Amino acid sequence: ALHYGVRSIPAVKAFSQAEVVGEFTGLQPEARIREFLARITPPSPLALAMEKATSLLQDQQWAESESLFRDLLDQVPQQPEALLGLAMTLLGQGYGHEAQVILKGFPPSREYARAQQLLPLADALAKSESGELPEDNDLDAAYANSVRLAGRGNLPSALDGLLEILRQNKNYRQGTARQVFLALLELLGPNDPQSRAYRSELAAILF
Structure with missing residues (x-):
């Protein structure tokens, strides 16, 4: 001693x-x-792989991070952080249906709330893939175009389009445009400079 x-x-x-x-x-x-x-404690190989996948996700390297998250889930099925990461990589590439399945069946965890916030984007992309988005009027057409832009990975243009819809109708289709807008911000991440700027613009419109 x-x-x-x-x-x-x-x-x-x-x-x-x-x-x-x-x-x-x-x-x-x-x-x-x-x-x-x-x-x-030295980080485990799984922890290092998660760190790398998350870093690629934050850099919007969707395909590369998707591959790593799938590898992680092969080793630890239903791991919430990896599931959320995989869903986000799919959304970033416009794969709404597969992301929708993951998010709707998401396990109870601390990541659950984020998964639910992303779900409106998955639903919108899935409807776009199936040709089910409404186009009854000019705002519907603008909304469908914004969703298609998001599916192609052009997130800033998609966000700009949704903001314009919200300027004209804050409650467009029972808040659908606002929910998809917030889901896109979640996909960008809280530390993304664009995300902070877009949140300020949304607040100015809504309040």
Whole structure:
């Protein structure tokens, strides 16, 4: 105890190759202990793969991240973070039907709320793929065009089109345009500069 400077208990020290690589003294909350363990534990191959897939997703490298998320799900089926990532890569490529299946059957988890926020976009893309989007008037035609643009990966143009619809009718088809708009922002991610700018524009229109 003297050799390692232990003067009170509890005193927790982590060793690697006979060297102290981390330590803390006194009672600590669970969150602090988990943080300590995460810091001293080497990441697993699965964790590294998840980190790489998520990084590619954030860079909108849809196809590359899709492949990695599918590999992860082969190893850990129904893993919520990987499922959400896969659904987002599919949405980014315009594959509404497959994303819709994943999101509608999403397991209870901390990712569930995000999955539900993405569902309106999956529904819209699926209807576009099936030719089921309404085109009864000019706003319907503009909405269908915005969804098609999203399906082609042109997210800024899709968002611009939806904003114009909302300027003309805030409650277009019971809020459908607003829900798809918010789903596209979720797909972009909260740290995307475009996402923050578009949220401000939406707030200016709605409020």
